Amino acid sequence: MARKPRIHYPGAxxxxxxxxxxxxxxxxxxxxxxxxxxxxxxxxxxxRHRIHAYCLMSNHVHLIIEVGTIPLSRIIxxxxxxxxxxxxxxxxxxGHLFQGRYKSLLIDGDSY
Structure with a gap:
């Protein structure tokens, strides 16, 4: 099955x-x-993006990123x-260090 294309939202x-x-x-x-x-x-x-928070665990990383005009895919x-x-x-x-594609979730509200 084909992967969904990533959609870029400047300022997201x-x-x-x-x-x-x-x-x-x-x-x-x-x-x-x-x-x-x-x-x-x-x-x-x-x-020219902003990293608002990050957590570096032994085997994975979490980042909260605010993108500008450059797509998140290029940044990562x-x-x-x-x-x-x-x-x-x-x-x-x-060889590879990271497993597959990175995961990203759009933060679209205060409830996130």
Missing amino acids: FYHVMLRGNGGQNIFYSTADRSRFCLLMQEGVERY QNLSFRYTRYINTKKKRI
Whole structure:
């Protein structure tokens, strides 16, 4: 079955979730978390979105992102690609770090 295309709403807020492939860890040290935060900051400067909250768990990440004119898919693709490249180089491994597509939920009201 084909996946639903992602719809871009400039100014919208999204709850984004990235999971480790097979539930495996994506952070192995404090330095890894720091690198992820640095990559998030670089993404904010490049793509002009806002990160209102984040939670870095051992095997997954939660982000609350307010997008601007750049689609969320480009923002997350850049972040996940750059972090995966960092981990793969550090751990001398190849392949996916994150499981499938990221999940995102449009935050469309105070009840969320």
